Amino acid sequence: MSRGVVLLAAATLALLGSGATAQAGAPAPGAAPAKSVEATYSERGPFEVTKQLGFGCCDSSGHKFDVWYPTDIGANGEQHPIITWGDGTWAHPFQYDYLLSHLASWGFVVIAPDNTNTGSGQEMLQAVDFLKGQNDDPSSVFYQTLDTDNVGAMGHSQGAVGTLNAAITSGGVVKTAVPIELPGQYMCTLNLPKPDAAMTVCADPQKLTTGSVLYVNGSGSPISLSTQPLPWEQIGPQSAQGYYGATPDTVQKATATLNGPNHNDIQGQPGCPPNDPGCVSGVQGFLGTLTAWNMDKLRGDAYAHSAFVSGAGELFSQTAWSNQASNITG
Template sequence: MKKIVMAFLIIILIIIAVIAAGVVAFILFAQHREANYYNYTEVAGEIEQTYTALGNKEVSYQEYDADVEAIGKYAVWYPSELETSDNKYPVVIFANGTGSTSSTYKPFLTHLSSWGFISVGNDDENTRTGASLEETIKFLIAENENKESIFYHKIDLDNIGIAGHSQGGPAVFNMVVNQEHGYMVKAVYAASATSSYHTMLMADGWEYDISKVNIPTFLTAGTGSWDSGNATSKEQVTDDANGVVQGICPLWSLQENYNLLPETADKVIARKKDVDHGDSYKQIDGYMTAWFMYHLQGDTEAGEAFAVGGELSKNSLYQDVLTNIKI
């Protein structure tokens, strides 16, 4: 009897060990996939494929304490060659989604820096007013004039882009329109920017006037349920009893913002199929990178993706594309 019990216990222990090993393997794979998300992104166009891949620059990292408690720190990824180069490097500053910090976007910002950008995040979890983007620009201006900094005269302040995800969408619009150094921003990107339906309900610094954003602006979202919902206009109120859902960034919102943007500005909207809110910034990263390569580094090949009738308009993974760019 004891032998039977012992054998049974050994079998149970083996099963537990196998399950534990499987859980550990799953966690490790998930971590690997997150850190190397660009290798698992579905792409269709040649330009999308090129800029979804990791760039050829080795990347280094520095972080700096911020004077503002809500910001916490400035997290800076940059091409390692900057430390020994006499060149200046363009900048992309990123605005977090609700409850997120710079660590959330570490692989994403590392990827961007591999293409030759100084990529800057911070730990502001409520970015909507654009105030933390403003403080980040002031930090960069100071570092560019700090003779003790590795960034001394290495930051191309004439080529600053800002990007944001979710709540970070209102942040980038409000940065350009309401903040002191908004005039320094050369190009804007927002993934799944919170719609005006939700910003109206939440108020408290959420609302924005995108009609005053007169610089190149690229707006994207996914067709998944969290982003798109099923409401077809701003007038429809979320009503669970009747199955009406206002997504975070539905098609009507992208189209509303596109129409409100001045005709004098380069502007593009697009939705990627079968992508939802939490992954939109990663899954559309290739075209975001191309957007900033074009506007901040003068890469006209990258810019071809956004031209009327260009690759983005023809890419089978995307829909609802509107663009007024002529390369």
């Protein structure tokens, strides 16, 4: 590891995450799209959303689960895919409320352990197990409303590490993973004071053998870099580019950098509140791409899928994004 990387880590460690139908909006088969994929899924989806903090108990550390879900869940016999969420270090699910509510408005049931220590991914998988139990419980609002065959994992910073680890260890339960602002591997190997034990947990993308993965970062993050200072084979994955390169080509994978946002903009609202010097642009720029990926991988949305096709997909022509790469064809 270079001296520059070590100094960068020492300076930035504390920033690790401070704390209708589902197809509505997409064109009908054979119809010309009225909007781009990005514009379609950046907008609020067709479902009203209910949020319940502390809905159920508990992960192995005793932390309750928060949930976001369509208010009329299960209407007309519809079953809803699950997304399990991992917080950044020192962060809580309510800090990601805008993003998680947006996903639920497109028909997903989102569950998040209120745990600031999600790097292992196990708490995220325990949240999935909890919802599967709810799906079998006649007294639960989720009774027979969940598509338990389609589970995704998403997370920010340390939660992005947990997202990748959950996908690796789930035995195929997690169909797709979206690590957001995934820190370089140097962050879990430095001999520095750490906020908690989970900071020693790394994620090895070479062990991901099933499902799919989308690596997303903001260009303004000093922790989740876009490109490698040296090839990942020499120094390990230290950037989105490095994690993408180290992920086996047998796995469907994509990566892209949103130009502008810093490490914690994913926590925000559209735009930045007054007197928040840490906010650059807020969450808005992330919404369309993150939602479209999950619509593709968990709901089989062909229109959303088209955005990620290598070279030809809409993601590759958008000036708001850079460093795009994908092995997805057709």
